[in-house]
Amino acid sequence: MPITPPVELAIAALRDKTLSAEALAFKIVVQCRRAVQLATADAATSARAERADTPGLEEYLWSIWGWLTEVVSEDLSRHDFFADLLVAVKATYNEDNDWIIWGEPFDWANLPLWGSTVAETMHSGLIPSYDEEGVLVPIQPHDEKLGQYILAGDPAPDTLEGRGWARARTRWLNYNAFRARLWALGVDEDPYWAMVMVAGYLEPLSLPEDVWRSKPGDATFPRELGMETGMIWLRVAGARMFICRKVWGRDSKIVTGAGRSGGTWKSVAGYHPDRWAHWKDIVRALVAGEKGEWRVNVMDAAKVSLTLSSLDLRVWLTFAVGYSRHWWPWRE
Numbered sequence: 001m002p003i004t005p006p007v008e009l010a011i012a013a014l015r016d017k018t019l020s021a022e023a024l025a026f027k028i029v030v031q032c033r034r035a036v037q038l039a040t041a042d043a044a045t046s047a048r049a050e051r052a053d054t055p056g057l058e059e060y061l062w063s064i065w066g067w068l069t070e071v072v073s074e075d076l077s078r079h080d081f082f083a084d085l086l087v088a089v090k091a092t093y094n095e096d097n098d099w100i101i102w103g104e105p106f107d108w109a110n111l112p113l114w115g116s117t118v119a120e121t122m123h124s125g126l127i128p129s130y131d132e133e134g135v136l137v138p139i140q141p142h143d144e145k146l147g148q149y150i151l152a153g154d155p156a157p158d159t160l161e162g163r164g165w166a167r168a169r170t171r172w173l174n175y176n177a178f179r180a181r182l183w184a185l186g187v188d189e190d191p192y193w194a195m196v197m198v199a200g201y202l203e204p205l206s207l208p209e210d211v212w213r214s215k216p217g218d219a220t221f222p223r224e225l226g227m228e229t230g231m232i233w234l235r236v237a238g239a240r241m242f243i244c245r246k247v248w249g250r251d252s253k254i255v256t257g258a259g260r261s262g263g264t265w266k267s268v269a270g271y272h273p274d275r276w277a278h279w280k281d282i283v284r285a286l287v288a289g290e291k292g293e294w295r296v297n298v299m300d301a302a303k304v305s306l307t308l309s310s311l312d313l314r315v316w317l318t319f320a321v322g323y324s325r326h327w328w329p330w331r332e
Contacts, residue, residue, distance in 0.1 A: 024088070032064075042055070053101055054099040090108060139161050150166055151225045227294075
């Protein structure tokens with residue numbers, strides 16, 4: 001009788017909406033151990049050269065995190081549950097402390113390879129696609145000009161490609177909402193992406209209009225989509241941004257990576273209450289019409305962000321994340 005691959009059993013469990021987050025986390029961990037056992041036995045019988053990493057581990061994790069990424073990109077309603085799932089996975093007692101992943105000791109508390117999955121997803125680009133029996137199929141060739149308008153927020157024509165571009169836009173915004181939620185809750189401890197999204201896409205608006213208006217937009221990532229993305233992070237994770245103290249350098253004009261100023265901010269290359277106030281001022285000016293005319297979707301996002309950022313921080317966290325069961329605040 002053929003053996004069902006552990007990753008298939010784990011993905012089947014991920015599809016099972018009757019399981020609690022804790023029960024699902026247990027199944028993911030159990031199937032991971034089984035995947036390692038099978039891969040280790042296979043490596044031994046085939047006399048394969050011994051690798052530094054634990055056999056089967058990398059392949060299993062890429063598949064699980066990749067599948068989870070697909071679901072949260074498609075279905076906003078599953079965000080709370082999968083945030084709970086990752087909390088449960090992190091809390092798993094680490095019996096597998098002799099495993100090695102990418103040359104480092106394995107520990108479920110670190111969500112191994114989750115960060116790498118995030119980086120790959122964030123850098124993968126936006127292209128139209130359609131669903132074929134549960135598999136996303138890229139549409140090639142495609143019209144980048146059409147995509148630019150739809151990604152920016154224009155209504156999509158009722159065509160295969162039009163729907164594909166609309167799907168790409170929705171998936172991107174959903175995924176960033178989930179990522180922002182994880183950081184706001186302390187499930188993901190990396191403050192990098194929040195800074196990149198807000199500083200990179202909102203801070204340029206602090207410059208004179210003729211400066212940022214003159215900069216050409218990216219055909220497959222229009223300025224409006226970037227602004228909406230930055231405001232999602234500000235809206236969902238703004239309370240944590242306000243109290244975060246992560247700094248990558250002392251001068252935001254010199255640092256070339258995260259924390260670099262995208263506009264007129266001149267101070268630390270990182271988080272600071274004054275920088276948070278700077279972001280809020282940018283959004284306030286946007287809502288007041290001082291930053292020119294923008295599509296309705298951009299203005300609506302700005303209004304919600306401004307409203308939430310005016311609330312008490314604890315109230316803001318509850319409303320923005322929709323989930324207040326985890327202790328806060330966190331400091332970097």
